[in-house]
Amino acid sequence: MRVYDLLLDRNGNQNWWPARTRDEVIIGAILTQSVAWGNVEKALAALAGEGILSLKDIHFTAPEILAPLLRPSLYYNQKAMRLKAFAAFAEQACGFNLDRLFAQGLPVLRAKLLAIKGLGPETVDSILLYAGGFPVFVVDAYAKRLLLRLGHPVAALDYHQLQTYISNRVPKDLALYKDFHAQIVRHCKGFCKKAPLCSGCPLSAVCPSSLS
Ligand code: SF4
Structure with a gap:
């Protein structure tokens, strides 16, 4: 949740999914x-x-x-x-x-x-x-990359194992799940890319992989 709070502070709520219906x-x-x-x-x-x-x-x-x-x-x-x-x-x-x-x-x-x-x-x-409005955490390659860089031992986990790993650490809340996934996608596109841009990253204070 510290990660989410830092991303939310920097980015504001992402209001996903971008759709009308x-x-x-x-x-x-x-x-x-x-x-x-x-x-x-x-x-x-x-x-x-x-x-x-x-x-x-x-x-x-x-x-x-x-x-x-x-x-x-x-x-x-x-x-x-x-x-x-x-x-x-x-x-x-x-x-x-x-x-x-x-x-x-x-x-x-x-x-x-x-x-x-x-x-x-x-x-x-x-x-x-x-x-559907079901509180299921969406897992993707961005989430795995970010968790690994934050020091979580998730390299060998498959989709469902990684989903369980995250769900066990984040309160089960629909609005939170919607925005947390959006924040991770935004963060990994902007900062935690394949070659990370750690300078100015909102997570650098809590990230053991920080290069800044
Ligand atoms: S400090 Fe660098 S490695 Fe860590 S989350 Fe930010 S961009 Fe990724």
């Missing part, structure tokens, strides 16, 4: 796989330009129409199929009623989402946290 959170979470958010914004704008704003819209849009609109997000044919797969799941599971979808218990729903082709744990947990 839960459908848009889900669509963005799938599109952001392996690309920067700026690419996703361009693809979302292209979809919006064609009036494709929801999972239902995606379900009724042919792949050959959908895929070119996703070109800015790279791997666009693959991402079109992943969006179609999620939309088909949403149609079958809840008739596109996300209140019904997210009323399911977390373990059951998480398993169902992980069974959708192309969705890994990071994407699924982003959807559960930011669209």
Whole structure:
């Protein structure tokens, strides 16, 4: 929590996820796989330009129409199929009623989402946290890099082990989980990069790897 407090002091609340609807959170979470958010914004704008704003819209849009609109997000044919797969799941599971979808218990729903082709744990947990309102900590390569540099022995941990490691050390609070993940992403893009920029880092006072 000392790490979070320092990041919050420096950056303020990040108000994630940057989306107007839960459908848009889900669509963005799938599109952001392996690309920067700026690419996703361009693809979302292209979809919006064609009036494709929801999972239902995606379900009724042919792949050959959908895929070119996703070109800015790279791997666009693959991402079109992943969006179609999620939309088909949403149609079958809840008739596109996300209140019904997210009323399911977390373990059951998480398993169902992980069974959708192309969705890994990071994407699924982003959807559960930011669209579903479940307090699950989203783990990514940024979180692992930061923890290692802060001296935590997490090198050998897989996704779920790392998630448990963090969850055991951070109070289970939805707003905190939403913002902590956002703070880590921002921090690792700005300071704790592959080659860290420790000068001016808000965590330098508590970081054993600090070069400043
Ligand atoms: S002091 Fe350097 S290594 Fe430590 S968190 Fe900041 S940028 Fe990363």
